[in-house]
Amino acid sequence: MAIDNGMSARDCLKGTGLSADQLNDATTEIEASDELRVARNVIAQLGDQPGLGIQAGLRYTLASAGILGFALLSSRTLRDAAAIGLRYIAASSAFVRLAIEEDGARARLLFDDDEIPEDARAFLVERDLTAVANVMPGLLGRDPHQISARLELRMPPARGSALAAVMPGWSVEFRQAHNALIFPRALLDEPLPQADQSTAEMCERQCRELVEQRRARHGVAAAVRSRLIHQPGRPPSMDAIANELHIDTRTLRRHLEREDTSYRVLLDEVRDTLAVEMLTTAGLTVAEVATRLGYAEPASFTHAFTRWRGMPPSEYRRQAAGG
Numbered sequence: 001m002a003i004d005n006g007m008s009a010r011d012c013l014k015g016t017g018l019s020a021d022q023l024n025d026a027t028t029e030i031e032a033s034d035e036l037r038v039a040r041n042v043i044a045q046l047g048d049q050p051g052l053g054i055q056a057g058l059r060y061t062l063a064s065a066g067i068l069g070f071a072l073l074s075s076r077t078l079r080d081a082a083a084i085g086l087r088y089i090a091a092s093s094a095f096v097r098l099a100i101e102e103d104g105a106r107a108r109l110l111f112d113d114d115e116i117p118e119d120a121r122a123f124l125v126e127r128d129l130t131a132v133a134n135v136m137p138g139l140l141g142r143d144p145h146q147i148s149a150r151l152e153l154r155m156p157p158a159r160g161s162a163l164a165a166v167m168p169g170w171s172v173e174f175r176q177a178h179n180a181l182i183f184p185r186a187l188l189d190e191p192l193p194q195a196d197q198s199t200a201e202m203c204e205r206q207c208r209e210l211v212e213q214r215r216a217r218h219g220v221a222a223a224v225r226s227r228l229i230h231q232p233g234r235p236p237s238m239d240a241i242a243n244e245l246h247i248d249t250r251t252l253r254r255h256l257e258r259e260d261t262s263y264r265v266l267l268d269e270v271r272d273t274l275a276v277e278m279l280t281t282a283g284l285t286v287a288e289v290a291t292r293l294g295y296a297e298p299a300s301f302t303h304a305f306t307r308w309r310g311m312p313p314s315e316y317r318r319q320a321a322g323g
Contacts, residue, residue, distance in 0.1 A: 001056045002042045011045060012038050029214075031260050035093065039120045051162035053123040057130025058166070062138050064131075067210065068092055071203035072139060074196045079188040081139065082109075083319050084200075086310025088207040090214060094131075095124040099310045102185055111179040112307070113154070122155065125179060126163055132181070133167060141193035144168035149183040152176040220245070220255040221266060228270045233294040235270075238263045272308040275301075279317045286313050 002012045009020040016034040046052060062069035068084075068091045075081035082100055089098060097112040109132075113125050129151075137144050149170040153160045157174045164172035170181075217225050223245060228235050236244075241263075242252040256262050271293050278284045278292065290301035305313045 005046055007045055012041055014041055033260060039123055043123055050159050053126025054130045054162055054166055057127040058134055060131035060134055062135050065092055067203055067206045071207055073194050074199040075192055076195045077189050077191055084204060088211055090211050091207050094128050096128045097307055099306055105185050106182055107185040107188055109181040122159055152180045154179055219259055221259045221261050225266050228267055232274050233292055235267055275305055279313055280320045
């Protein structure tokens with residue numbers, strides 16, 4: 001997209017350490033920090049113009065998502081596909097945090113952009129929303145114009161009008177409290193045309209292995225993670241861990257940055273891993289898990305878990321039991 005707008009590959013990849021050849025190598029793993037750097041390079045040279053992210057999003061297909069795309073395509077229903085997508089969001093290129101809410105006859109797919117850096121937020125929200133709209137026809141096997149849907153955007157009309165123009169006949173409302181796609185709840189349970197259980201199970205297994213591989217930690221990050229696991233209810237502070245490792249806090253922070261992580265990311269990983277184990281294997285209640293992980297109240301834990309997994313802990317346990 002950037003090259004079509006006059007940029008060179010070198011300008012796009014400046015500061016990432018990546019080469020153009022690596023982008024054509026299927027084994028290359030692109031970190032979120034690198035993709036964010038590319039987005040910032042594009043914005044710096046072309047300007048943060050409305051519709052630029054749309055141009056990028058229109059290039060996404062289910063095949064772009066690799067094994068995750070095939071897992072979605074072979075799922076039994078849209079609900080199953082959504083569960084897979086939310087569970088393995090780390091295997092995608094999405095910067096928005098996705099979650100599904102159901103209320104009466106309507107369902108809401110939320111696109112939380114609070115964690116996206118402000119300087120690249122509009123561009124990446126445009127890209128991710130457009131990508132979702134672009135893959136839906138292939139997933140559902142039907143014309144999206146036949147779906148009665150509504151898009152709610154936090155953007156003002158001046159920024160969001162370009163996005164509204166590419167939505168497949170859906171109404172768009174601006175200056176809302178969130179970004180969300182509202183659609184009939186019954187759509188979640190419609191069978192998908194290319195459903196295949198054995199393929200879906202194989203693809204999900206590969207997604208799980210990919211995410212687990214990405215979460216494997218080495219070096220300083222492994223040492224920090226190990227200390228956090230031993231005290232999940234009262235996690236040691238970054239200062240305390242630095243003292244244990246006989247380095248100062250700033251040095252610890254730099255080590256973690258070089259390993260493309262942070263204290264907060266590692267703490268979230270540990271809590272997420274333990275929460276899933278406690279909910280699905282140990283059979284603890286949401287309140288019990290919240291207490292054991294050091295949350296002052298269950299609501300705080302529920303909010304955090306929804307951010308990690310795209311759904312509340314009670315819903316995650318229900319789906320895990322059903323699967």
